Amino acid sequence: MSLAHPDAMRSTRPEPTRTAPPFRPDYTTPRMRRYLLFDATGFLYLLVGFVVLRAIWALSSGSEAWAALLRDFQNPLYVIFHALCFVSVIFVGVRFFRLFPKAQPPRVGPLKPPPGPVIFALLYTVWIGVTIVFAAILAGVWP
Amino acid sequence: MSETETKTFVVTRFDPDRHAEPTTQSYEVPVRSDWKVLDALNYIKDEIDPTLSHRWSCRMAVCGSCGMNVNGQPKLTCKDSLAQYGDSVRVEPLANFPVIRDLVVELEGFLEKFKQVKPWIIRAKEKAVTEGTYSQSPEELEAFRQFSMCINCMLCYAACPVVANEPDFLGPAAIAIGHRYNIDSRDEGAHERNQVFRGEGTVFSCSYANECSEVCPKHVDPAAAINQAKFMAVLDWAQSLVLPRGGEEK
Numbered sequence: 001m002s003l004a005h006p007d008a009m010r011s012t013r014p015e016p017t018r019t020a021p022p023f024r025p026d027y028t029t030p031r032m033r034r035y036l037l038f039d040a041t042g043f044l045y046l047l048v049g050f051v052v053l054r055a056i057w058a059l060s061s062g063s064e065a066w067a068a069l070l071r072d073f074q075n076p077l078y079v080i081f082h083a084l085c086f087v088s089v090i091f092v093g094v095r096f097f098r099l100f101p102k103a104q105p106p107r108v109g110p111l112k113p114p115p116g117p118v119i120f121a122l123l124y125t126v127w128i129g130v131t132i133v134f135a136a137i138l139a140g141v142w143p
Numbered sequence: 144m145s146e147t148e149t150k151t152f153v154v155t156r157f158d159p160d161r162h163a164e165p166t167t168q169s170y171e172v173p174v175r176s177d178w179k180v181l182d183a184l185n186y187i188k189d190e191i192d193p194t195l196s197h198r199w200s201c202r203m204a205v206c207g208s209c210g211m212n213v214n215g216q217p218k219l220t221c222k223d224s225l226a227q228y229g230d231s232v233r234v235e236p237l238a239n240f241p242v243i244r245d246l247v248v249e250l251e252g253f254l255e256k257f258k259q260v261k262p263w264i265i266r267a268k269e270k271a272v273t274e275g276t277y278s279q280s281p282e283e284l285e286a287f288r289q290f291s292m293c294i295n296c297m298l299c300y301a302a303c304p305v306v307a308n309e310p311d312f313l314g315p316a317a318i319a320i321g322h323r324y325n326i327d328s329r330d331e332g333a334h335e336r337n338q339v340f341r342g343e344g345t346v347f348s349c350s351y352a353n354e355c356s357e358v359c360p361k362h363v364d365p366a367a368a369i370n371q372a373k374f375m376a377v378l379d380w381a382q383s384l385v386l387p388r389g390g391e392e393k
Contacts, residue, residue: 004238004239004306004307004308005309005310007310008239008240008241008306008307008308008310009239009240009241009248009249009252009300009306009310009314010241010249010252011249011251011252011255012252012255013251015241015249015251017159017243018159019159019241019243020157020159020164020165020241020242021164021241021242022238022239022240022242022248022307023212023235023236023237023238023239023242024238024239024307025217025238025239025301025302025303025304025307026212026215026216026238027304028215029215029216031354031357032304032352032354035304035352035353035354039350099351099353099366099370102364102367102370103351103367103370103371103373103374104371104374105326105371105374105375106286106287106326106371107286107326
């Protein structure tokens, strides 16, 4: 039996009878596993932060340091790490886009958000558009 | 006449006077194909073991009394058909709540959180009865109607991973009902509630697991309410910085 925090949903007043500690929700269901996986992606982004810091340091240290960084990026471990990050970004993005439309307030002053499917379509359009622009810049095709 | 088959029910038992901690007890129950989980629990209570304690009342998914964890998932047992389960069914008290006895959980903690969000219409100045009613258009009603369908069954609390780890978190149902009043066109208490929402362990503790909405038997979608409430609490805070008297009077 797994337990939740012993004070979860406990009254601030003394209880009239002794109670058993709260059980924990079942974390083994497919939905909860997906949520835990989503939470775990935070660790990947922490590592990405360190990589970015290293890249900034390399940029400020001259062309040799930058070239060394690019060489390191060809290391299979780095390639696997970046592939993992890519999959994780898609996973987080899809989850975020699915949940974002219903988080919109019904009205802000006189303004109403567009219907959920429109927000959903806009998010994907912007995502795909930005990806194409970045891919074109990185490939040297544009501007 | 419906067919009968025997299923094994593994039920949590806890008597505060006799048990140091909860245990389980198995019961063989001849169930009919049209039975709900609650029917089997009532059969156990009536025919096998009268000491079993569980809550129930309306038997039509309206009162919200019979919430329990069935095979690990929070369910309204009067609505949850037994046909979907195999030969063994595990019935436990709702997760995240202290257990009073067997399948009965302590709800006092929830009621305290519920009161914090002021779940009633707040007016800056009450109208006299002679001035007539507060009218509301169908569109204004539609804005909050979904969030007013909550029956306080507590399934959302039992599913929430944040409730399991943060005792101060107001939780899905309480925030959903607070948000319901915040977006009610007759209400003028949003600023008061938003101060509660911005406090420690409140709307921003939600990590949007969305489990509350997945298990809600009335499709209230508390996760949507909480995340809308986050936005409105921030907007209210920003307004309080620029408006006279912190935007208290609207």
